[in-house]
Amino acid sequence: MTTTRPLIVEDLYRFAVPGQPALAPDGGQVAYTLTTQDAEHDRPVSSLWLVPATGGPAAPRRLTHGPADSAPQWSPDGTALAFLRAGQLHLLPAGGGEARPLTYREHGAGLPVWSPDGGRIAFAAVVGRPGPAEPLVVDRLGKADGEGLLGPQRTHLFVVEVDSGRTTRVTGGDVRITGLPAWSPDGTRLAFPAAVGPDADLTGAVGAFLVGAEEEDAVPRPVGPAGGLIRTVDWYPAGDALLLAGRTTLATGHDALLRQPLDGSAPTALTTALDRNVMPGGPGYPGALPQFHGEKGGQIVFCARDRGATRLYGLGPGDGSGPGDGFGFGFGEIVELPLPPGSGVSGCSVAARAGAGGRAALAVADRSSFGEIDLLDLATGELTRLTAHMAQALPEVTLHPVTEREFTIADGTRVHGLITRDPQAPAPGPLLVDLHGGPHNAWAPHATPVHLYHQELVSRGWTVLTLNIRGSDGYGEDFFTAALDAWGESDEQDVLQPVAALVAEGLADPGRIALTGYSYGGYLSCWLSARSDVFAAVVPGGLIADLPALAATSDEGHEIGHAEIADAARQRELSPLTHVDGVRAPTLILHGAADDTCPAGQAEQWFHALRTRGVPVRMVRYPGGSHLFILAGRPSHRVDYSRRLVDWVTEHTAR
Template identity: 30%
Template structure:
């Protein structure tokens, strides 16, 4: 059967598998399978049980809701998970033998991050409460309009909207009765919690400084559940998260950094010796980022596992980012580190059975969207466990990227990929679209990208790179963009285009397009204000004016200072110098502007300013606003709007290229 090319609407046919969790016995795994209900345009996530020996798969939850965060009880008898079936995420528990699930929390509460106690009797959860709320009854929102009283600088979030004085709180739920008990600290946000092996203490993260608006940090604390003694493990000088205990209780591990390069700092491994109180950085000499920095538009809901300790407390497994890939490493307390699974792929999920050193991994590749794999770290045994998109992959033709490396203007080596258009024929000429990722401290990777495949299917070559500022290529590299937005990062991208034109004779130099979102949107705006070599451009959820961004973004006041090295009060001209809006008179490239109306990261006024300025100058432009969409539109937004967005991009490039 002849394969067809992919379309934006194929997003409805794709499924993803995520958050695998191996059972305590190591013979089974539960995972989340997510799809999109096309008629109603909404996401469905259900839990599936997988027998790791036979490969048999059994669906455990049903319905058209989001069932997520499955967690086995340590004794293996029950499974806790979250479900949105009542409208908000509630905590449910079901028998490991299957059957009906029981709700443990009330409908007026929305909970997250379930963690079983070592004795399988309690479940730790996170929830948001205002000071006047109680566990029995959260304050009901008045249906009449009410003024929003703001006293903090960080009063809104792109993920959750206006905070309204609510704080993330920790509570313990009885696994039988569901009775909740708050752990205190109502005036602070507390999250990322884990139990001590003996169940007598909890480790968590919080910012308990006097002025958290200005003191942007995250500390690690231990709370004794007996005497409610609180011990701080870090020094209020950086960002730390993903805490966990060694099984013998001798160490608390976590990831983070001391803000040496502010938001561009690599995440490292830290160990707190509970006998001596000594805090040490395990990976101080490593020039890699301990986390998953890969960006894509298909895999959502990934849960980074932090460090996974072995049963003997002598080492741990973790995911790191390097050279366009993410993979699994093992580190021993003696300092030995070895890659146990590192290939040209994106490992986005990891669960390890620490007794047998076997694992279930969630993996994506450019031509293979999402599946789970069994891996034995001792023997190297590797088996694919799921084939959730097999029918789809048998039906469509996907473009397989070719890795490239080229020299920047200053000789620095830059890494990227190029995709040939679907139906490529030798001797033909094709348009090229340059894609620019957001962040900028993120990384394009060997992972599936629906937007790229759609553009290739429409007859275009796709070029995407990791210019300086990207993760995966060393601390100096990721720090290289700070204070220089529109400088070497811009020339890195232009060098990529030059390399592609000089290397591949199938690219038509007269039909070049460019697009990107967030930082990639800023750079798209910058590019069309500094060169006319592109015949079409699409800017998405972008920054056009750093001066207004400073005050309207949920991260504006500190992100601007961290990334540009200036603030609104003292460095007005510097902010304007780096603003694409300053160069709007130079724009000759037809520019499509895409923006979500509920984007608090890069608020929609950034798009409005750019659009009105271009229209006033009678430039070729169009603005498309997506209702109720935030900064995550392309990844986890409303399915119909995601499809609409992709088709607007395709149609704009079809028209002008």
């Protein structure tokens, strides 16, 4: 009989999590990254792996040893992989051999995008960044998390010739490219999302732009939409329009798929009927780039979030080219592609070559795994698991079960909650409430490698409650925007009333309730600890305490001040510092020292306010930690974060 045990925090050092799948053009094999942890050097390690797309007994094989290899992309003929190694472009023969560098840029290169003929690779790269000892001259707004003020730094588009290594800077002027470039089908033009012009820092607008692939230092030509926020750009297979992911205004709301004519006229929204947020993917926001599929590229495969999980969808031909195939969806029709309930997608790659079998390689997390590589047959819906890295790395570990339920708030709003607990644990017992960030992120009903303290606390008899409160993604745009201009006020009952329900049901001990959250969850933890006496211990991470101060200090402060809480008086009213006299609960503050999204000064303000009022408080700053250090920072810091949280809430809720 096999003996299993629950996950502990220190198991992080044994994690092996695949991602960034890239399906070969013929659909026959999948390249991907595998992220592990190097305890000796206290760093995450990423390497490239390859697995046949046939399923069965074929084992994945390692292509590189890292420690910082990522973003594999197949050449159009399937003979080579371009990838990033320590921030520089490299080329690796698909059949094996040594990788050779293609770039030697001081500040590195962006993700590679092959030209249709395989002779060139386009990428974005930073220019104008001053050296560490040089004066920083600032005449534009702009910060980057973990880097600080951008100053004269811009991001331009480059093209490197694969054979010669000759590199050309294609764009010039005041340009900040914000996403991947895309080659036109004939290889003559490049499209990309960018903020362009002297006032782009003030407006926050990101549009779609074009430039000739053979040009040098060219001023990009705007395509549209003006005054919008575009995340990704691709070409329709006929080369007559662009496929955009984003929105046409700067107002907070769902991102959509848009068909943008090349003449700059208004785009057509393709996913309005879905009422879900399109997810092109990013750190902490799983998803994948929209991709064309099917006969003549008539269908679009894309990700959107539903009830907290990022799911895969298909959109029938949106340009009138003809009926759909595969799952039977036709002109403009959207269907959810078949994945196991509760699972979530964090990467997708569709076979590029016509007749490659209609396959998509996916990175899929579920309730037993943080992520594995799966193959989806887009014609039949058959899903085949190709890897088993978690089972091999942690064969003796079983994760605690998650139960979904809904809570009805007094005003009739329904809030989706997730409860993690050992069914054999005595009740009532201690309860941890964990609040997500964003504020427009969401808890997913599958395993996560980030919040390790959940599993360990449940092993100690705790119940963990996570809630997708007002503002969360995956429940329609009205719910998504329900906390605008009302942070804390609009959603506090979405937390307090479900907690009261668990107490009334006899599941939670009213004297042993703890509260934590990160980013917006850190803000709301501070807010609730100031306005409620429900919580016996509070652990805000990456917090916000003083909203007005964000405008000048956060990389998202200008956006928050325009799109979330525009009125200065409301910002003061909704700041936890305004209500700090109400805090009584012992508070542990956990914060990255190099956080430029929720700057470390916010944690210092909260610490000072509590300490000078006699509230038991401790602050822990993680050296070099950006806002995302809990996702991909030093493993020792991630373990320390979870360990300190477990110890704090356990100590301050002890009977």
